Amino acid sequence: MGKKKGFFNYFNDRIWNVRLEDRNFVMAFLIHQLRIVLIVIKSARENKLQQQAAALTFYTMLSVVPVVALVFAIAKGFGAQDLLEEQLRSSLTGHEEVIEQIMEFAGRMLESTQGGLIAGIGIAVLLWTVYSLLSNIEVSFNAIWNVGKGRTWIRKLTEYFSIMLLAPIVIILAGSVTVVITTQIENLVSQFGFLEQVGPFVFFLIKMIPYALIWLLFTGVYMIMPNTKVNLKSALVAGIIAGTSFQFVEWGYINFQVGVSRYNAIYGSFAALPLFMIWANISWLITLLGAQIAYANQFVTQIENEIDGKRLSISQRHVVAIMIVRRIVENFESGKDPLSPKELASELNIPFGVTMNALEALEHAHILGEVAMESDSVDGVVPLISTDQLTVAHIIRSLDTTGLKTLLQLDASQFDQFQKHYLKVRSAMNESSDNFLVRDIPTSTTNSDS
Numbered sequence: 001m002g003k004k005k006g007f008f009n010y011f012n013d014r015i016w017n018v019r020l021e022d023r024n025f026v027m028a029f030l031i032h033q034l035r036i037v038l039i040v041i042k043s044a045r046e047n048k049l050q051q052q053a054a055a056l057t058f059y060t061m062l063s064v065v066p067v068v069a070l071v072f073a074i075a076k077g078f079g080a081q082d083l084l085e086e087q088l089r090s091s092l093t094g095h096e097e098v099i100e101q102i103m104e105f106a107g108r109m110l111e112s113t114q115g116g117l118i119a120g121i122g123i124a125v126l127l128w129t130v131y132s133l134l135s136n137i138e139v140s141f142n143a144i145w146n147v148g149k150g151r152t153w154i155r156k157l158t159e160y161f162s163i164m165l166l167a168p169i170v171i172i173l174a175g176s177v178t179v180v181i182t183t184q185i186e187n188l189v190s191q192f193g194f195l196e197q198v199g200p201f202v203f204f205l206i207k208m209i210p211y212a213l214i215w216l217l218f219t220g221v222y223m224i225m226p227n228t229k230v231n232l233k234s235a236l237v238a239g240i241i242a243g244t245s246f247q248f249v250e251w252g253y254i255n256f257q258v259g260v261s262r263y264n265a266i267y268g269s270f271a272a273l274p275l276f277m278i279w280a281n282i283s284w285l286i287t288l289l290g291a292q293i294a295y296a297n298q299f300v301t302q303i304e305n306e307i308d309g310k311r312l313s314i315s316q317r318h319v320v321a322i323m324i325v326r327r328i329v330e331n332f333e334s335g336k337d338p339l340s341p342k343e344l345a346s347e348l349n350i351p352f353g354v355t356m357n358a359l360e361a362l363e364h365a366h367i368l369g370e371v372a373m374e375s376d377s378v379d380g381v382v383p384l385i386s387t388d389q390l391t392v393a394h395i396i397r398s399l400d401t402t403g404l405k406t407l408l409q410l411d412a413s414q415f416d417q418f419q420k421h422y423l424k425v426r427s428a429m430n431e432s433s434d435n436f437l438v439r440d441i442p443t444s445t446t447n448s449d450s
Helices: 002-017 025-046 049-077 081-091 096-112 116-144 153-191 193-197 199-207 209-224 232-256 260-270 272-311 314-333 341-348 352-364 392-401 412-431 444-449
Strands: 368-371 380-383
Touching (some): 049 081, 116 153, 209 232, 232 272, 341 352, 352 392, 392 412
């Protein structure tokens, strides 16, 4: 176990220590994807996705009958109840016994909600169950996306109701569109002989429609459920991966029916129930992993920056900050356009993540700041104080003293005693003959010129 963990940590460090700028496009792309995979693995453990999937499976088992009942009630209002039932049966092949029982229970629930006070209570319970399921799904997605605040109850009511209203329509249209397109293509091929050449390819594309619809379904879930803005690209990548995985699980469930005979011997007519629960649990795990992939894909650059910054020691952070300030001062005093963070990283040969962390610290210390560039959408970096004040000691002191000025629950007398010694050392640093202005720091270029 220790060797495996050691190898994983070694591999993890090697992947994050690679400078993408030094690699060709293909290698940089592959390393970038490996980093996303590592983020997903680490975040999945931290967010306890298996436990979240188990919890959502539990809520699904409690809510499946009310959800189906509500969906069928909406479909009945459009006169599409039979079409929806047919579509559900064809979409959930392999779950016939469970579907049959759910349909029966949902029908009884709808019958019991017709007329009277008891009916009103039944409808309220039905709506609350559906609301609770969607709310718990949102909580899981928000945890993955590090969103601390969920939707307001008004937004939940309106958006959740919209989802429940549109769900049966989408299910019906998904099945109908495939049938209509297939019929029309067959008619065209029979009428025009030359279309027979492309017929097999077209029919292959038609067979891909259900997969594409699953991809779009997962993409929509990843964009809608978290209470934050999700990029279409990140959601689509995750939707394709999760949708494809879901189809493989469905295929394996239908073709192999693992453990059916054993469960039949134990549970008899209820054997389909534990199998359905296993399928639901795996499906939720795939869904949550897809959400984690979307998050990692969208924020991989920010995570790279954080990791790059955390690997440096305090002295290394100081040195990087001094290098950046010197280059900014040099550029500023020569009257050139402000440099962007990416240009700084490239010119100084420093990883972009390290550069961004140093710039953020220097901005908090009120040494550097960003200005909008008229010719470019990217901001440039300029000094915020006179360059005649920017000594090495001033930069280090500003970085070290940025933040909380008073410490709670601390022995003030003991702290003051240590601080006196610290300030003496700091004073000696200020008076040192090596405390140059950053513009006067000798470099290899200036030494060679002299």
